[in-house]
Amino acid sequence: MKRTLTCIECPIGCEIEVELEDGKVVSLTGNSCPRGKIYAEAEVVCPKRVVTSTVRAENGEMIPVKTDKPVRKDAIFEVMQKINQTTCKMPVALGDILVENICDDANLIVTGNF
Ligand code: SF4
Secondary structure (H helix, E strand, O other): OEEEEEOOOOOOOOEEEEEEEOOEEEEEEOOOOHHHHHHHHHHHHOOEEOOEEEEEEOOOOEEEEEEOOOEEHHHHHHHHHHHHOOEEOOOOOOOOEEEEEEEOOEEEEEOOOO
C-alpha cells in the first residue's frame, strides 16, 4: 500500500510517498531532511496531534489550553471529553498544568496568563 503525505514539520511542505507492507514502512521518498522521515513514519504507523481547546474557569471565563505533547489521533475524542469536564480556578499562568497525564504522558496546560 502506498500513501502520499504532506510533511507538516516546516513551511516547505514536502510531499512524501510512503510504501507499507504488513503495516511496516518499506520505502520512503520525497522528504528533504530527516525530520520528514521521522514525521512520515510516525504518521503512517501511529498518527499524533497536539490538542488545543478551552476550559471554562469557575468565573465563566474560557481559558485556552493545549496538550504539552502530541497524543494519538484515535484518543482525541477521549481527551476532549476530559477537557470538557475540566474547570479551573483563577488566576492561571502560561504553562500551568490543569490535568496531569491527560493521555500518552501528555499534560493539559494553559497557553496564556489570565
Ligand atoms: S521533509 Fe524536512 S524540509 Fe521537507 S517539509 Fe518536512 S521538515 Fe520541511
